[in-house]
Every structure is written in C-alpha cells, then in structure tokens.
Amino acid sequence: MEFAKYSVTVDIVIFSLHQTALNVLLIRRAAAPHKGKWAIPGGFVNSNESLATAARRELKEETDVGEVYLEQLYTFGEPKRDPRGRVITVAYFALVTRALAPRAGTDAAEAAWYSVNALPELAFDHAEILKYALQRLRYKLEYTAVGFELLPNEFTLTELQTAYEIVLGETLDKRNFRRRLLEAGILVETSKFRPGSDEGRGRPAQLYRYKKNAVTEVKARRLFP
Amino acid sequence: MEFAKYSVTVDIVIFSLHQTALNVLLIRRAAAPHKGKWAIPGGFVNSNESLATAARRELKEETDVGEVYLEQLYTFGEPKRDPRGRVITVAYFALVTRALAPRAGTDAAEAAWYSVNALPELAFDHAEILKYALQRLRYKLEYTAVGFELLPNEFTLTELQTAYEIVLGETLDKRNFRRRLLEAGILVETSKFRPGSDEGRGRPAQLYRYKKNAVTEVKARRLFP
DNA sequence: ACAAAAGTGTTCGATATACACCCATGT
DNA sequence: ACATGGGTGTATATCGAACACTTTTGT
Numbered sequence: 001m002e003f004a005k006y007s008v009t010v011d012i013v014i015f016s017l018h019q020t021a022l023n024v025l026l027i028r029r030a031a032a033p034h035k036g037k038w039a040i041p042g043g044f045v046n047s048n049e050s051l052a053t054a055a056r057r058e059l060k061e062e063t064d065v066g067e068v069y070l071e072q073l074y075t076f077g078e079p080k081r082d083p084r085g086r087v088i089t090v091a092y093f094a095l096v097t098r099a100l101a102p103r104a105g106t107d108a109a110e111a112a113w114y115s116v117n118a119l120p121e122l123a124f125d126h127a128e129i130l131k132y133a134l135q136r137l138r139y140k141l142e143y144t145a146v147g148f149e150l151l152p153n154e155f156t157l158t159e160l161q162t163a164y165e166i167v168l169g170e171t172l173d174k175r176n177f178r179r180r181l182l183e184a185g186i187l188v189e190t191s192k193f194r195p196g197s198d199e200g201r202g203r204p205a206q207l208y209r210y211k212k213n214a215v216t217e218v219k220a221r222r223l224f225p
Numbered sequence: 226m227e228f229a230k231y232s233v234t235v236d237i238v239i240f241s242l243h244q245t246a247l248n249v250l251l252i253r254r255a256a257a258p259h260k261g262k263w264a265i266p267g268g269f270v271n272s273n274e275s276l277a278t279a280a281r282r283e284l285k286e287e288t289d290v291g292e293v294y295l296e297q298l299y300t301f302g303e304p305k306r307d308p309r310g311r312v313i314t315v316a317y318f319a320l321v322t323r324a325l326a327p328r329a330g331t332d333a334a335e336a337a338w339y340s341v342n343a344l345p346e347l348a349f350d351h352a353e354i355l356k357y358a359l360q361r362l363r364y365k366l367e368y369t370a371v372g373f374e375l376l377p378n379e380f381t382l383t384e385l386q387t388a389y390e391i392v393l394g395e396t397l398d399k400r401n402f403r404r405r406l407l408e409a410g411i412l413v414e415t416s417k418f419r420p421g422s423d424e425g426r427g428r429p430a431q432l433y434r435y436k437k438n439a440v441t442e443v444k445a446r447r448l449f450p
Numbered sequence: 451a452c453a454a455a456a457g458t459g460t461t462c463g464a465t466a467t468a469c470a471c472c473c474a475t476g477t
Numbered sequence: 478a479c480a481t482g483g484g485t486g487t488a489t490a491t492c493g494a495a496c497a498c499t500t501t502t503g504t
Contacts, residue, residue, distance in 0.1 A: 003269040005230035008302070008313055044228040047311055051302040075300040075315050077233070077276040086272055088233055088313075090300050158483070175485070176467070195475075202482030203474040383456075400458070401494070420502080427455030428501035 006077075006086045010055045011042030011126070013073070013093040013133035014063065017150050021115040022166050024130065025062060026122075027108035033083045034123035040130065041108070042089065055092040062111060063102050069095040069149035071140075073133055081125045093133040095149035141167050142224050145186050148210040156194060156205035157181070164224075172224070180223060186211050231302075231311045235280045236267030236351070238298070238318040238358035239288065242375050246340040247391050249355060250287060251347070252333035258308045259348035265355065266333070267314065280317040287336060288327050294320040294374035298358055306350050318358045320374035366392055367449050370411050373435040381419060381430035382406070389449075397449070405448060411439035 014025040026038040041062045045054040055070060070092055077088040102111035114120065116134060119127075140146050141164065148155075150163050161177045181187055188211055193204035239250040251263040266287045270279040280295060295317055302313040327336035339345065341359060344352075365371050366389065373380075375388050386402050406412055413436055418429040 003232055004272045006233050006270075006272075007228055008231050008233070045231075045302070047229045047231075048304055050304060051300065051313070072299060074297060075276065077270070077315070079273055079275060088276070088315075090302070090313075156483085173468075174483090175469085178484080179486095180466095201476055201480070203484075205483055381456085398495075399456090400496085403457080404459095405493095426453070426503055428457080428503095430456055 004086075006088050007082075008045045009042050009087055009089045010045060010051060010058055011040045011089045011091045011129060012055055012059055012062075012070075013040055013091065013130055014059065014096055015093065015133075015137060015150065016096045016098065016113065017163055017166060018113060018115075020166060021117060023113040023115055024119070025102050026112060026114050026120070027062070028110040028112075029123055030107050030109040036109070037123040038114070038120045039123040040091075040126045041111070043107075045090075051090050052092075055090075055094075059094055061103070063096060065096050068097070069146060073129075073136060076125060076129060078125065089129075091129050091133065093137065095137075095146060097150065097152055138168060145184070145210070145223065154190060154192065154207040154209055156207060158205060160208070168224075184223065229311075231313050232307075233270045234267050234312055234314045235270060235276060235283055236265045236314045236316045236354060237280055237284055237287075237295075238265055238316065238355055239284065239321055240318065240358075240362060240375065241321045241323065241338065242388055242391060243338060243340075245391060246342060248338040248340055249344070250327050251337060251339050251345070252287070253335040253337075254348055255332050255334040261334070262348040263339070263345045264348040265316075265351045266336070268332075270315075276315050277317075280315075280319075284319055286328070288321065290321050293322070294371060298354075298361060301350060301354060303350065314354075316354050316358065318362065320362075320371060322375065322377055363393060370409070370435070370439050370448065373439070379415060379417065379432040379434055381432060383430060385433075393449075409448065411436050 016023050016025070025041060027041050029035050029037055029039050041058060043054070043058045043061075045051060049057070051072070052070070055072075059065065059068065059070065071094075073091040073093050075088065075090045077086075079086055081087065081089075102113065116130075119130070121127075122130065137146075147160060147164050147167070150167075151159060157178050158174075160181070161172055161174065164177070165171055187208045190207045190209055192207040194207055195204045241248050241250070250266060252266045254260050254262055254264050266283060268279070268283045268286075270276060274282065276297070277295065280297075284290065284293065284295065296319075298316040298318050300313065300315045302311075304311055306312065306314075327338065341355075344355070346352075347355065362371075372385060372389050372392070375392075376384060382403050383399075385406070386397055386399065389402070390396055412433045415432045415434055417432040419432055420429045
C-alpha cells in the first residue's frame with residue numbers, strides 16, 4: 001500500500017487502591033524522549049497480536065496480575081504528540097486488585113504507584129490520558145459494578161464501600177449502600193467472617209464475593225443515582 | 226524507530242433520519258479487497274492531520290455537511306481484519322441533519338443510505354463496527370441530548386419525539402416527553418410556527434431550537450430513565 | 451362540521467434520601 | 478465494662494409512569 005504508516009502503541013492506565021487513595025502505576029522513562037520523566041506504562045503493538053492482547057501483555061510486564069479488568073479507553077493520535085515521529089496510542093484502563101510490587105519494564109528506570117491526587121509531571125500527553133481515564137472510571141463506577149475489580153476476591157461490605165468512596169471522592173450512606181448492592185443481586189455471601197481490621201477489635205465482618213459477569217449484568221442500571 | 230508500523234484509517238458511521246427509519250451511509254467498494262461489497266466510508270490518515278481532522282475530512286468527502294456531531298467510537302485492530310496487511314481503524318460516529326445527497330468518494334463505486342433495519346452484507350469487520358455504533362448511539366440518546374443533531378436547526382417537538390422514537394425503537398408518551406425536554410432547559414422556543422405537516426392540515430406547531438453546548442450540559446443526567 | 455395534529459395536568463406508584471441505634475468481638 | 482467496627486429499618490421527598498381531553502387550523 002502506498003499510504004503512510006505509523007507506529008502504534010498501547011498505553012495502560014492501571015488503577016489500584018492503596019490504603020486511602022486511588023493510585024496509578026507510573027514508570028520513569030529510561031530513554032529519550034522525556035528521559036527521566038514519569039509516564040503511563042505502554043509499548044508497541046506487535047504485528048501478530050490484537051490491541052487487547054498487546055495491552056494485556058504490557059500489563060503483565062509491569063505488574064504480576066492474573067485476571068484483571070481491562071477496557072479500551074480512547075485513541076490519541078495528534079501528529080506531534082511524540083517527538084520521535086508519528087505515534088498513535090490506543091489507551092486502555094485496567095483495574096487491579098491490590099498493590100502488587102510493580103516491576104520496572106524494559107524501557108523503564110523505575111516503576112511506582114502514585115496517588116491520583118499527587119501526580120508528578122508526566123511525559124507526552126499522558127496527563128490528558130490519565131485525566132480522561134479517571135473521568136471514565138468514576139463514570140463507570142456509578143453506572144456499573146466495576147468496583148469489585150479493585151478488591152481481592154473476598155471482601156467485606158465496608159471495604160467495598162470504602163473503595164467506592166475513595167474513587168468517587170464522596171462519602172456514602174452505609175445503610176443505603178448495602179441495601180442497593182444487596183438488592184442488585186451481584187453479591188454472593190460466603191460463610192466466612194473476618195475479625196475486625198483494627199487490631200482485631202470490633203465485630204467480625206461477613207465476607208462477600210461477587211458474581212462473575214456481574215459487571216455486564218448491572219449495565220444500564222444506575223447504581224448510585 | 227525499529228518497531229513495526231501500520232496503516233491507520235478512520236471509518237465513520239454516519240447516521241441520519243429518513244422518513245421513518247434510521248439510516249447509515251454506506252459506500253460500495255470500487256477496488257479490491259471486498260470489491261463490490263458495501264462498507265462504512267473511511268480512509269487513511271494523513272501524516273499531518275489529527276485523527277479527528279481526518280474523520281472530518283472523510284465526512285466532507287462523502288456528504289456535504291457543515292457542522293456535524295462527531296465522536297470517536299472505538300479502535301479496531303485485529304491483525305487479520307484487512308487482507309492487505311495490518312490496518313488499524315479508529316471508528317467514529319457522526320450524526321447529520323438530513324438526507325444530503327451522498328457523494329461517491331474516490332475509492333467508492335457508489336454511495337447510498339441504508340436503513341439500519343435492512344443492511345446489506347458488509348466488508349471487513351464493518352458489521353461489528355456498525356453494531357457497536359448503533360448501540361452507542363442509543364445509549365447516548367438516553368443519557369444526553371444528542372437527538373437534536375439528527376434534525377434541522379429548527380424543529381417541532383413532535384419531530385423531535387419522532388426522532389427519538391425511531392432511534393430507540395419504542396414509542397414515548399407525548400406529555401412526558403415534552404415535559405422532560407422543556408424542563409431540561411436545553412430548548413429555546415422561537416416565535417415561528419409551522420403549518421401541519423400533512424397537507425397543511427392540523428394545528429401549526431411551534432418551532433424550537435436547541436441551545437448550543439446543550440449536549441454537554443445534560444451529560445450525566447438521564448433523559449429517559 | 452369535521453378531520454388532523456398540537457398542546458396541556460394530575461394521580462399513583464416506585465425509588466432515593468435522610469437518619470440512629472443495637473450487636474458481636476477483643477482487651 | 479468499654480472501645481471498635483458491623484449490621485439493621487422506617488418515614489419522607491422526589492421522580493417516573495400512566496393516562497384523555499381541549500385547541501387550532503385547513504378543507
């Protein structure tokens with residue numbers, strides 16, 4: 001074909017919860033351009049793999065996770081966004097379940113979790129990508145049940161509520177929260193209990209799991225109006 | 226850079242209303258591959274233009290429209306989706322205001338509007354793209370006020386309601402519809418009236434315009450729950 | 451006068467919100 | 478016994494759904 005060809009990358013905004021903040025995984029660039037600056041992890045798409053496969057591969061390179069929630073976000077393709085030449089990036093966002101030790105990939109000097117409330121200056125147009133991802137995450141959380149993806153397999157209702165509160169940045173009413181999630185029919189109660197989290201004080205909380213495919217089931221039904 | 230490069234195209238799902246059906250603009254391919262098959266219009270991205278600019282340019286090549294609603298939809302990049310080699314396409318969807326005579330572009334033998342209820346067999350993975358676009362349009366219509374983009378500048382409330390009914394595929398209550406849209410504060414009434422549409426019979430209807438930026442204003446407030 | 455389409459309010463049920471106390475456990 | 482966090486119900490306000498008649502015009 002006689003038409004111009006461009007490099008294509010996938011960049012992945014990886015969200016996770018640590019303590020009381022929503023975090024994103026960033027890498028410090030080991031090479032030019034923007035050497036030394038923090039950036040969203042990503043990489044070039046191989047010629048035999050689909051975009052989603054490339055995203056999943058990059059995700060594995062950065063952090064040891066099994067199944068994760070992964071969704072295509074938006075494609076950024078301004079002509080000058082990369083000084084090396086035209087690079088079109090398909091951005092994804094991922095939700096991972098806990099603070100796994102991040103690995104520095106091949107072209108990264110370092111990898112670290114950053115709270116979304118205290119981000120460093122970012123390379124390329126990554127600030128824009130991240131802003132967009134955050135907006136989408138908040139939006140999705142209100143309308144669907146992706147919140148679980150940020151928690152381990154089994155969790156207490158308080159942990160789940162806290163996760164929602166951290167991401168949405170507002171407090172929620174405990175009774176209303178529990179009623180809504182239980183009535184939505186996306187939770188399965190287990191018979192296990194976990195002792196109070198603060199030094200074992202307090203009444204043990206029941207552990208729940210979520211139904212697989214719950215995310216799609218709840219679609220279009222607003223969870224927190 | 227030492228990495229593989231790929232062709233990048235933009236494909237645009239152009240929606241419009243004709244009479245009683247939601248239509249899409251399709252072109253018949255003049256060249257291989259899939260010569261003679263119907264396809265979504267699109268083309269290669271030039272090296273100096275952004276993705277959105279490329280989409281807008283292609284849109285103008287296919288149909289003479291001024292301002293239109295244009296939104297990035299999704300990026301499709303399966304390795305084998307185009308037999309010529311790896312082609313990644315950034316799909317957009319557009320809403321245009323009336324049935325402008327479509328023009329056959331450079332690589333099209335023919336262009337025509339097709340009802341989304343009676344589509345021909347489509348080239349490449351375009352059936353998938355179109356299905357996705359339709360789903361997104363319906364979703365957007367419920368949550369935001371994009372419906373106007375399918376109508377001329379001035380319209381009657383009945384016309385607007387009909388547009389919603391056609392796209393959503395269900396009938397709506399007249400009084401509830403009017404109340405909701407008027408209360409949403411996105412309509413401006415004009416002092417003009419249009420004589421009854423069927424041979425001038427019936428009471429003339431008041432014409433409305435919509436506020437610019439209305440689409441973003443209504444975001445996140447569900448219009449038809 | 452009649453046919454055709456525009457326009458207009460109210461009632462009822464469902465759902466969201468606001469709110470405070472008792473329960474189980476560890477020390 | 479007390480400190481800590483888990484768990485539960487009800488009353489009120491708001492919003493959506495259902496529903497039928499009057500008005501204006503052309504013929």
